[in-house]
Structure formats: C-alpha cells, structure tokens
Amino acid sequence: MTSTIEYLEFNCWFDYKQLKQIEKECLYSPLFYSSINNTTWRLQIDRLHPTKLGIYLTLIDGAPCTLYSYTLSMITNTKPSLLIFINKCTQQRIFPSNNFSWGFENFCTRRELKYERHLICNPKTKLINVRCTMNIEILTSNSIIDDHRLATDLFHTRSLEQWIEFLKQNNHLSELTNRVNQEIEKQFKLTSL
The missing domain is CATH 2.60.210.10 (Apoptosis, Tumor Necrosis Factor Receptor Associated Protein 2; Chain A)
Structure with missing residues (x-):
C-alpha cells in the first residue's frame, strides 16, 4: 500500500x-x-x-x-x-x-x-x-503482494476504522479483510463481556 x-x-x-x-x-x-x-x-x-x-x-x-x-x-x-x-x-x-x-x-x-x-x-x-x-x-493499494503486508507488518500503522474505510474501495484484499474481521470479532467479544 x-x-x-x-x-x-x-x-x-x-x-x-x-x-x-x-x-x-x-x-x-x-x-x-x-x-x-x-x-x-x-x-x-x-x-x-x-x-x-x-x-x-x-x-x-x-x-x-x-x-x-x-x-x-x-x-x-x-x-x-x-x-x-x-x-x-x-x-x-x-x-x-x-x-x-x-x-x-x-x-x-x-x-x-x-x-x-x-x-x-x-x-x-x-x-x-x-x-x-x-x-x-x-491510501492506495499497489498489488496483491500488498495484501499480505497490510494484514501483517503494516496493520498496526492504521486504526481499525481506517482499514474498514480503505477496504470499502479495495474489497479484493482477502487477507486484509480477514484480519479486519478478526479484529472486529475481538472487539465485539471484549465489549460483550
């Protein structure tokens, strides 16, 4: 990215x-x-x-x-x-x-x-x-190689809300989408305790 x-x-x-x-x-x-x-x-x-x-x-x-x-x-x-x-x-x-x-x-x-x-x-x-x-x-995505880097090394550089907005224009990034969904699930579990 x-x-x-x-x-x-x-x-x-x-x-x-x-x-x-x-x-x-x-x-x-x-x-x-x-x-x-x-x-x-x-x-x-x-x-x-x-x-x-x-x-x-x-x-x-x-x-x-x-x-x-x-x-x-x-x-x-x-x-x-x-x-x-x-x-x-x-x-x-x-x-x-x-x-x-x-x-x-x-x-x-x-x-x-x-x-x-x-x-x-x-x-x-x-x-x-x-x-x-x-x-x-x-923010713009360069290639499919970015998908892995965004979901791992670069994930901490943006807030969850920013990643959600980014995915609205870049919905082809499956690994990043999975990571965002995992974080949403974590937050949901924490708030429901």
Missing part, C-alpha cells in the same frame, strides 16, 4: 459584523465537498471568548481521514491579495470520526481583527474571506 498526498483548498465568506460579536453560537461556513477523497468539510468560528477568535476545521463526512498539514488564514481585499493571520499546523492530524474538529483556539485577537478590518473586510459586502488549505493522505 502506498499513500499519496493531495492538496485541497477552499474559501469561505463570513460577515464581519457577526464575526466581531461575542456569542455562544459558532459561525458555520457552507459545506465543502472534496471528490479527491470523498470527504465533506466545514469551518466554524468560535466567538465566545471576549478577547480572541477560534477557527476550527471540521470533517462532516468521510471519516476516518488523515491530514499531513493544514493552514487557516484570512485573505486581504488588496490587489494583489495577501494572506493575513496565517495559522499553520504541520503535525499529522487524524479525524477519526465525522464531526471531529481540529483548529486554532487563538486564531487572532479581537483587537487584531478590528485593527486590520480595512484590509480584510470587503468595503461593499462587509464580508471576510477565510481560506483553508489541506494536504490529505490518500
């Missing part, structure tokens, strides 16, 4: 007035679907804290999924446009289940948002553009 890294980018628009309010409810972006690995994503902005904003990337559908890195930033309305408030995670992040989130609790301060509003807020629409870029791991 090999893994390739695919680059994905999407932009979301948020209303500046809503962004600067202190509220319990998060602001949610529209859903973004990626045909690269059949996943659906959304951004959410936490406005509860009085001095800072948090922005989180949430996997809505397609779990489990692994990101090698991701970046959240805002885009200026200047020509040419620039990135501002760049928050980058370079550690591998696993989204083990749907509706799981990773992000930045302190994306920017409310003071920074206010000082830079002339750069980030579109003067006509009063919208702010938030960009998300990701490097997604895509």
Whole structure:
C-alpha cells in the first residue's frame, strides 16, 4: 500500500459584523465537498471568548481521514491579495470520526481583527474571506503482494476504522479483510463481556 498526498483548498465568506460579536453560537461556513477523497468539510468560528477568535476545521463526512498539514488564514481585499493571520499546523492530524474538529483556539485577537478590518473586510459586502488549505493522505493499494503486508507488518500503522474505510474501495484484499474481521470479532467479544 502506498499513500499519496493531495492538496485541497477552499474559501469561505463570513460577515464581519457577526464575526466581531461575542456569542455562544459558532459561525458555520457552507459545506465543502472534496471528490479527491470523498470527504465533506466545514469551518466554524468560535466567538465566545471576549478577547480572541477560534477557527476550527471540521470533517462532516468521510471519516476516518488523515491530514499531513493544514493552514487557516484570512485573505486581504488588496490587489494583489495577501494572506493575513496565517495559522499553520504541520503535525499529522487524524479525524477519526465525522464531526471531529481540529483548529486554532487563538486564531487572532479581537483587537487584531478590528485593527486590520480595512484590509480584510470587503468595503461593499462587509464580508471576510477565510481560506483553508489541506494536504490529505490518500491510501492506495499497489498489488496483491500488498495484501499480505497490510494484514501483517503494516496493520498496526492504521486504526481499525481506517482499514474498514480503505477496504470499502479495495474489497479484493482477502487477507486484509480477514484480519479486519478478526479484529472486529475481538472487539465485539471484549465489549460483550
């Protein structure tokens, strides 16, 4: 089995007035679907804290999924446009289940948002553009020889949920399928005790 890294980018628009309010409810972006690995994503902005904003990337559908890195930033309305408030995670992040989130609790301060509003807020629409870029791991099987290696030497490198998802696209791997079924049976026996 090999893994390739695919680059994905999407932009979301948020209303500046809503962004600067202190509220319990998060602001949610529209859903973004990626045909690269059949996943659906959304951004959410936490406005509860009085001095800072948090922005989180949430996997809505397609779990489990692994990101090698991701970046959240805002885009200026200047020509040419620039990135501002760049928050980058370079550690591998696993989204083990749907509706799981990773992000930045302190994306920017409310003071920074206010000082830079002339750069980030579109003067006509009063919208702010938030960009998300990701490097997604895509697992692929090379040959039938992989079947044995996946079921033995490499089995510990992924979670059971990831192997189940992998087998949905690679159902010809009989040895790996047997190993996954054995692990499911073990877990079932442990939970039924």
